[in-house]
Amino acid sequence: xxxxxxxxxxxxxxxxxxxxxxxxxxxxxxxxxxxxxxxxxxxxxxxxxxxxxxxxxxxxxxxxxxxxxxxxxxxxxxxxxxxxxxxxxxxxxxxxxxxxxxxxxxxxxxxxxxxxxxxxxxxxxxxxxxxxxxxxxxxxxxxxxxxxxxxxxxxxxxxxxxxxxxxxxxxxxx
Numbered sequence: 001x002x003x004x005x006x007x008x009x010x011x012x013x014x015x016x017x018x019x020x021x022x023x024x025x026x027x028x029x030x031x032x033x034x035x036x037x038x039x040x041x042x043x044x045x046x047x048x049x050x051x052x053x054x055x056x057x058x059x060x061x062x063x064x065x066x067x068x069x070x071x072x073x074x075x076x077x078x079x080x081x082x083x084x085x086x087x088x089x090x091x092x093x094x095x096x097x098x099x100x101x102x103x104x105x106x107x108x109x110x111x112x113x114x115x116x117x118x119x120x121x122x123x124x125x126x127x128x129x130x131x132x133x134x135x136x137x138x139x140x141x142x143x144x145x146x147x148x149x150x151x152x153x154x155x156x157x158x159x160x161x162x163x164x165x166x167x168x169x170x171x172x173x174x
Contacts (some may be wrong), residue, residue, distance in 0.1 A: 046091060046120040049149060053089035081172050082161055088151030088170040090122035099130040119148025127156030134159035141169045
């Protein structure tokens with residue numbers, strides 16, 4: 001999946017080319033202000049930061065991001081939580097999947113991938129449009145949770161949903 005910054009740049013440039021009513025000026029100002037924030041050392045741990053964000057309503061977080069010029073930081077409407085009340089915040093751990101009909105070494109590859117998941121992360125799984133198989137399930141949830149992962153976002157199918165829900169692990173999927 002493209003990062004949020006590249007989405008903003010691509011959509012922002014297109015928006016500026018197709019809109020001549022002053023909105024482009026506002027967008028440019030928001031983008032400049034965003035760039036001036038810079039990166040600084042966090043005064044709190046990643047865990048505390050994520051816990052704080054999870055305690056705040058999602059619309060409130062979105063409003064603040066928009067004010068900072070970060071306009072495209074929401075999930076597509078077709079990606080939904082397994083339960084309506086699910087929320088998750090974490091550092092994105094991106095995974096690029098591909099349709100693979102050859103099952104040779106698949107479990108070994110998944111095991112290696114799961115060992116790399118850092119604590120306080122959210123697995124963001126790009127399935128490359130694979131709508132014929134489930135990319136996430138009970139075992140992936142157990143292994144990710146053991147690593148300290150906070151949740152998963154999958155742009156495809158999920159299986160074993162009852163077992164995933166029993167683990168109280170936020171999963172968002174198509």
